[in-house]
Amino acid sequence: MQGSIVCGVDGSAGSEAALAVAAELAEALGAKLVLAHVMEHVPAYTAVGPIAAMPPPAPMTASVVEARARLLAEMAQAAGFEEAEQRLVSGIAAEQLADLADEKTADMIVVGSRGRSALKTALLGSVSSDLISIARCPVLVVREAFHES
Secondary structure, three states: OOOEEEEEOOOOHHHHHHHHHHHHHHHHHOOEEEEEEEEOOOOOOOOOHHHHHOOOOOOOOHHHHHHHHHHHHHHHHHOOOOOOEEEEEEOOHHHHHHHHHHHOOOOEEEEEEOOOOHHHHHHHOOHHHHHHHHOOOOEEEEEHHHHHO
């Protein structure tokens, strides 16, 4: 394989497991690894009820962008893939990862799973579920516990 693998990372344990699996696959298949971190930004709104207690998303200041870029570089280094292409993009995570996979003509997208319950997924959404439904290439969803064993 001379293609590429796009791996979405966000610093969570699930994305660390996904990166470990993506790195192993890239190495074994001779594929280029593209690490991507999507900065989702949610418009300001007025909330009522339990959701009002949730902290607002961090504004996209230069320091936030720098911190996210540093996170991406640190994750690449920890996986031993400092030379991997690193992409920091802004938007809706599933859409941005699918678009990046199209741009790179990726053979696969690898993402982690937080293992949320069906109720939490229904309320909060799931990047992996959304990605599976819109990606034009295979999507591998890695559970955090998978790589620990």
